[in-house]
Amino acid sequence: MSRMSAPAVAIAHTRRAFAFLLDLLYPPRCGGCDRYGEGWWCCACNARTHWLSTRESQVALALPSGESLVVISAATFAPPLREGIHRFKYESQPQLAEAFAAPMSTIWRAGGLSADVIVPVPLHAARLRERGFNQSAMLARHVSAAVGIPVAASALRRIRPTQQQAHLDATARKENVRDAFAALPALVAGRAIMLVDDVFTTGATLMECANVLLRAGARSVSALTLARA
Ligand SMILES: [Zn+2]
Numbered sequence: 001m002s003r004m005s006a007p008a009v010a011i012a013h014t015r016r017a018f019a020f021l022l023d024l025l026y027p028p029r030c031g032g033c034d035r036y037g038e039g040w041w042c043c044a045c046n047a048r049t050h051w052l053s054t055r056e057s058q059v060a061l062a063l064p065s066g067e068s069l070v071v072i073s074a075a076t077f078a079p080p081l082r083e084g085i086h087r088f089k090y091e092s093q094p095q096l097a098e099a100f101a102a103p104m105s106t107i108w109r110a111g112g113l114s115a116d117v118i119v120p121v122p123l124h125a126a127r128l129r130e131r132g133f134n135q136s137a138m139l140a141r142h143v144s145a146a147v148g149i150p151v152a153a154s155a156l157r158r159i160r161p162t163q164q165q166a167h168l169d170a171t172a173r174k175e176n177v178r179d180a181f182a183a184l185p186a187l188v189a190g191r192a193i194m195l196v197d198d199v200f201t202t203g204a205t206l207m208e209c210a211n212v213l214l215r216a217g218a219r220s221v222s223a224l225t226l227a228r229a
């Protein structure tokens with residue numbers, strides 16, 4: 001076990017005290033059913049979530065390059081998780097990230113796919129300012145802590161604003177994200193990348209990101225999402 005320096009211990013204590021105060025002021029409320037007292041994702045909502053088995057969790061998408069993109073998902077995009085993800089992203093409940101990242105880490109480890117670095121699907125700067133946080137980056141940070149693989153948050157950038165994919169059909173989604181991303185070759189060349197996103201629907205965003213990463217020299221690209229529609 002590594003020994004913490006005195007300032008690091010002081011910071012850790014302050015963080016814990018701060019978290020305790022926050023819990024008193026704003027007690028954790030379940031992101032699925034609003035119940036207080038059982039953390040950010042309660043037992044009842046957890047039991048109602050359709051978690052995928054290791055066998056069900058992986059889907060392979062064919063990329064234009066002929067390579068395949070394996071997408072691992074922890075659950076089906078259905079109530080109450082659908083509501084939970086909505087709150088996580090749009091109603092300022094970033095605390096749900098930790099609860100949601102835990103099953104993502106578990107299903108990734110169970111599937112046995114390796115990676116050198118984790119890359120969250122980026123938001124455009126304007127969207128990031130509006131929301132205040134990138135939900136995929138938050139999930140990626142917690143997954144990284146659990147699996148011990150580093151995050152390269154700046155490996156991928158969204159270089160133009162795009163519409164919300166949720167309201168578009170499959171063809172429009174592909175068009176919407178075309179040429180929307182740029183990768184930093186220095187951070188991805190020769191590496192096996194695990195992309196992280198919250199929801200996988202048609203895979204248009206993940207496939208566009210994978211193409212860009214492979215063109216920048218990534219050795220391989222897989223993806224991990226919380227939910228699959
Ligand atoms: Zn609940």
